[in-house]
Amino acid sequence: MSLIIIVIVVIIVIVIGTIIHMYNNLVGLRNRVKNSYSQIDVQLKRRNDLIPNLVETVKGYASHEKGVLEEVTKARAGVMNASSIEEVSAADNQLTGALKTLFAVAESYPDLKANTNFKELQNELSETEDKIAYSRQFYNDVVLKYNNSCQQFPSNILARLFGFKEETFFEAPETEKAVPKVEF
Template identity: 40%
Template sequence: MGKSKVMLGGVAVIVVILAIMCISTYNGLVTSEENIDSQWAQVENQLQRRFDLIPNLVSTVEGYMTHEREIFENLAAARTAYGDATNVEEQAVANDALSETLSQLLVVVENYPTLKADAQFTRLMDELAGTENRLAVARKDYNEAVQDYNEDVRRFPGSLMASMFGFEKRNYFEGEEGVEENPAVDFGGE
């Protein structure tokens, strides 16, 4: 009778240890997933800040530029695409389009020295540059959180818990191919 109590006690200890491991792994996955959501909120916060700065920048620049209607139309279309984006992939694509159009605008601004000297324009450009820097940091933090989570979801025993409870690999916020290239700007010369 004494041996069966010891065996039963040993089995109970093993079951408790396994239960603690499962709970710990599950809670770790939940924490990682919440961290991703928190980091994504910071990316969205900076994207929204940039999104909100653009109309002020456009209204400042429009008074100086009379022949660059296409850039303003492209900027409006890119802002609309960003506003309509519903997931990380769509927002990344919309962000890339917005970044490319802003780059085109800034290239054209080089042709307007009086605009570059305008105090409001300079202030808006400084705000936009600061926002771009914060956005880069937020994207990096988000991608690091996704990397940590994806590692947890793919490694054992996390992979077992992830498959049992529906934790799925998350996507990185990545730029589209070709965004590292300088945008082509056409000044209307054929």
């Protein structure tokens, strides 16, 4: 009789230990998702801090390109005011497009391209864009692990029971997914 009780107690301890482990794993993954998203925020803020300096530098050389400068400023404000992952992603994509237009305009101004301040800002923005891309990739990797834990048996039972919700991936806009047409 006592052997049966010991076996039952051991099984109960193993089950409880497994549940605690799965729960802690879900919490850890959810926190990694939040942390990785905040790393994207850090890089977006860094880029947003660089943009006013870039716009001011370009203004001095390309004052008649007012529409482009306003678009960059408007897109920057959109990123700063976005709150959800979807809003940040959309606003960030709009800002990236506006910056591409700004750099294309800068190509028409040799003096601007030669300006050391502009070159430094352009290099810093390029480095920041690389960091943003890496942060997005890391975020998506963490979201994948977390979402897998929320969907796979048996942790999906605990995820539903304790209200763990799947997270959204950071996705590129459809315009950037299209294959570019190259002509010679």
